[in-house]
Amino acid sequence: MNSSSAKDPGHEPHQNTVIVNGRSVAVTDKELTYEQVVALSGLPTGPEASFIVTYNRGHGDKPTGSMVKGGDPVKVKDGMIFNVEPTNRS
């Protein structure tokens, strides 16, 4: 994770807590990419794996949406809820 406070050693980087698949995670990044959220989920990945990532309780202009590989990162908001799943069962 990036630390944005390398030049200010006495100040702790601001932490937000987000929820990924029901698990609270502390993040210091201001933005998260699709790949970072998938990594936070801890789900096994492989060459064929393709995950759906949805978020809720994000920032006001777009609090709810989904993320795709190579798509835009989302701004992190404290309490944001992510879900990461391979939607492969029927």
Add this chain to the structure above:
Amino acid sequence: MSSPRIARSPDLARLQSEGYEVDVRGGHLVVTNIPYVNADGDVQRGSMLAALTESGDRAGKPCDHTVWWAGSQPCHHTGEPMTAIHNGAVDQDVAPGLHVDHRFSSKPPSGAYDNYHHQFTSYIALISNEAVALDATVTPRTFDPVETDPEESVHRYWDTATTRAGIAMANAKLEMDKLAVVGLGGSGAYVLDFVVKSPPGEIHLFDGDDLLNHNAFRAPGAVPLETLRNRPKKVDYYAELYGHLHRGLVAHPYFLDAGNAVELADMRFVFLCMDSGPAKRELIEFMDSTGIPFVDVGMGLGERDASVGGILRVTLSTPEYREAQEKIDFADPDDEANEYGRNIQVIDLNALCACLAVMRWKRFCGFYRDYSGEHTMLFTTDTNTLLNEDTI
């Protein structure tokens, strides 16, 4: 098979909605189980028939003011024959299997009946009122089910839900001769439960699996223990169960892949309800290349702290727009499932996938009004949110 004339004809639909036992067979309108009084003064049941005319896609006006009667001569409650309307005894078949014994003739004041509802209710009232005078509990408006003629309906008894609701025109948009459900797990079985009550003529079921104990807990209805002991194929179990209602179920007790994907070639629409894997990719490639529209459903669930959560996905792919397929996962879930314990499906979520999939098919056909145009639906369980994406 196109929608029944009963559904398309307001006068026939009204007769049916009012509880008369209406049937169409052999080119005739047939109303059965009409109470009347015979010459012995007993209450009996008879049938009334008339040739059914056509006006475009619905019934036309009655060709004349007469009707046929199958039964003995109707009498007044006194036992005197109803001579005023009687036009003669006959002994003939008006169509194969449709035998009649009498003919009635009674013109209304206007000189001609407006429609079949006007004509039949008029004659039936004259005849049945005599029976009601002897037994107040009898009625021609029985609301009893009528077994249909295979030429007339894909369902073994009439879809009176559609006629009562007056939505026959919308329902007609779901007519298609062949449809397939690939995969009869929890989602596929619920898709079948809904689609079987709609107009499609043939519903083809593809799945090579047996119906096992754990499958019963993600299946519509209740599977009897004896049935589970017999270890039927899923497609055979469902074809028999839903065969009580629908005549056109075809069970294929094997899996589809590139080698036999051609069996989908004539399908007007396909519901893909199978676990991911190489076969799914092959079927999608086949449907892309042959221009078949389909809906694909998938779910992913996990457990944390003794609570379950995850995401349901419904993808529509049509010849006009295939791009939403990008979000379909082709990794075989069972490669990792045992190690990571991610083998969770829950019946109500299977049913929700099926509801959303069938609703999407109905919007695609125009049965439901649609301002969304989405090709991807994502439902997140822990925030109860439905996302629409890939809209065109």
